[in-house]
Amino acid sequence: TQLLEQSPQFLSIQEGENLTVYCNSSSVFSSLQWYRQEPGEGPVLLVTVVTGGEVKKLKRLTFQFGDARKDSSLHITAAQPGDTGLYLCAGAEDGNQFYFGTGTSLTVIP
Amino acid sequence: DTGVSQDPRHKITKRGQNVTFRCDPISEHNRLYWYRQTLGQGPEFLTYFQNEAQLEKSRLLSDRFSAERPKGSFSTLEIQRTEQGDSAMYLCASSPGTAGTEAFFGQGTRLTVV
Numbered sequence: 001t002q003l004l005e006q007s008p009q010f011l012s013i014q015e016g017e018n019l020t021v022y023c024n025s026s027s028v029f030s031s032l033q034w035y036r037q038e039p040g041e042g043p044v045l046l047v048t049v050v051t052g053g054e055v056k057k058l059k060r061l062t063f064q065f066g067d068a069r070k071d072s073s074l075h076i077t078a079a080q081p082g083d084t085g086l087y088l089c090a091g092a093e094d095g096n097q098f099y100f101g102t103g104t105s106l107t108v109i110p
Numbered sequence: 111d112t113g114v115s116q117d118p119r120h121k122i123t124k125r126g127q128n129v130t131f132r133c134d135p136i137s138e139h140n141r142l143y144w145y146r147q148t149l150g151q152g153p154e155f156l157t158y159f160q161n162e163a164q165l166e167k168s169r170l171l172s173d174r175f176s177a178e179r180p181k182g183s184f185s186t187l188e189i190q191r192t193e194q195g196d197s198a199m200y201l202c203a204s205s206p207g208t209a210g211t212e213a214f215f216g217q218g219t220r221l222t223v224v
Contacts, residue, residue: 004152033212042114042201042215043153088152090213097143097166098203098213100152 003027004091004101012107013079021074021087021104029091032065032072033098037086079108112136114216116202122222123192130188131219135204142185143213144177145201153201159185160207192223 004025013019023032031050035043047056049065049072056063060083062075072089089101115134123129135142140161145153156175157167161182174192179185189196199220203213 006152031212035215040199040218040220042116042203042218045212045214048212086150090152092212097155097158099155100145103150103152105150 003099004089006087006089006101006104008104009102010105010107012109015080015108015110016078019076019079019106021076021106023072023074023089023101025070025091025099027091027093027099028069029093029099030069031092032069033090033092034063034072034074035088035090037088043088076106079106081108081110084108114202114204114214116200116216116219118219119217120220120222122224125194125223126191128188128190129192129221130186131200131202131221132184132186133202133216134184135202136214137183139204139206139214140182141205141207141213142179143203143205144185144187145203147199147201147218156187189221192221194223197221197223 007022033048034046037043047063052067052069054065060077064073084107087104090098092098117132143158144156147153155168156171157177159179162179174190177187199218201215201218203215205211205213
């Protein structure tokens, strides 16, 4: 059972465009993580958000945690081919297991 | 500074054989997680340990799967009588275990059952 739904599932854009990926749930999480994964490798942590309404920026990436701590978004400005990968959100309930989203596969075309 | 290490990176086995994977977490992390991931999907929870205690096990985990973390350090995941449906990436992650902290993943073990 997937507690976290991501949209879109697939995204193909031109270099330089902006994009937003959404992660939604009906559950409340104590924290939410975003990961990026390349084929054949494990997920690499990008950011953790813990406070409702929190916004974090990592260079061209902006992460937001919903006020109710049920949803999150990832916005990429001026996408580059190096941003290509599978983006995963994961929610933690009181530090127990992490529930992963369905993933968003991003392709940035040069 | 070493991250989470998994061994082997790749394993090809014949259907019906047993396989065992190893995970070495980040040394100060007391929580260790196993996940399974199929192509294009998000990781699916299998089980997790707090030190040497196995605290939760997915209902999706059949009796052919067993995991151990005997001294609260490294962990092993064994699959008995492998089936083709077991083919997947098996991911291990560790975390400090404090509520609200993140998990760090290894590079995974890619299992192919032929």
